[in-house]
Amino acid sequence: MPDLDPATTALLTVECQNGVVGEESALPELAKEARDSGMLARVAALVDAARGAGVQVVHAVAERRPDGRAANTNARLFRAAGRLPVRQLTGSSAVEVAAPLTVAEQDLVVRRLHGLSPMAGTDLDALLRNLGVRTLVVTGVSSNIAIPNTVFDAVNLGYQVVVPSDAIAGVPASCTAEVIRNSLALVATVTTAEALLTQWAPAR
Template identity: 30%
Template sequence: MAHSALLVMDVQRAITDRFTVDAGYLSRVRDAIDAARAADIPVVHVVIGFRAGHPEVSPRNKTFGALARGGGFAAGDPGAQIHPDVAPAPGDVVVTKKRVSAFAGSDLDMVLRARGVDSLVLTGIATSGVVLSTLRQAADLDFGLTVLADGCLDSDPEVHRVLTGKVFPRQADVVTVKEWVTSIAH
């Protein structure tokens, strides 16, 4: 029997503020979190975070180089906080990553293996960023994968559609939050 964990990735204030978050997005993610807790499935929040001055960011990195110049996601940055609608509860693990994938520069794999987790349920912002990168790396690490399609968000709806409809199903089960919640409630 699979031992799953729900990953809630990059649902941080500065990220949700940059996206057009549909009215139901955060409540759907909250529903997934509540269902996971009720089913004793660990909830792991994955955040992007850097040290003051961003010493871990290369100026050659297009994505994070610009972020470092702006000072974002360093200690004390209010934008780095997890959105309060999906905030961690006591017992939830918060993992800090240094790149796009939830595994890059973090201790996520160690946390999951220590808990006997062999299957991941993915949610997060953005579908074409953290979700895609984490899915690919998790598949290479032999985790079973489920993506909650409406628990992911992307600035480009067409990219989201292609990834969740055509790319992700090659390596993961792709379902809605409601379908997943129903499946674990039994």
């Protein structure tokens, strides 16, 4: 396990927002998996424990302008998202962090208007470097697309990456295990939410 010194570690939640994993999700199958598997509750527990241990919490949110200006259209996923009944529009409830997660005053919220990863074309890397972060714990959705993109981008930027395997989700559920085994485990340290909670517990 990489060094999880609170001074150099951040916990990142990826797309844990109402319009993705909330009750009125644009992606109900993914939202159901995130909730029924207990993933969202585990991420919420990790967020609370991280704060208690002095670990910086960052929420990465995907959104788009109501007019769609500057949004990607170069993949089926982006074009389909523009036709969904629930859209991740700036300023709407869909782009608010979903319960049971909370956003505390000391948390950072990083929003992106394009792409597949919160690490690309946003302030995230600069903010983490300004904080002295060297290890990034990645949680959230989805293991199909955004999580692998985030992990690869973070590794390419020189971060040590930790992935709690039961604090990410995708569809079908079997996809998550395959992505972890065949991709993420090759570049990141794979652990569990419980192991991180135990490590952070003394400081809580």
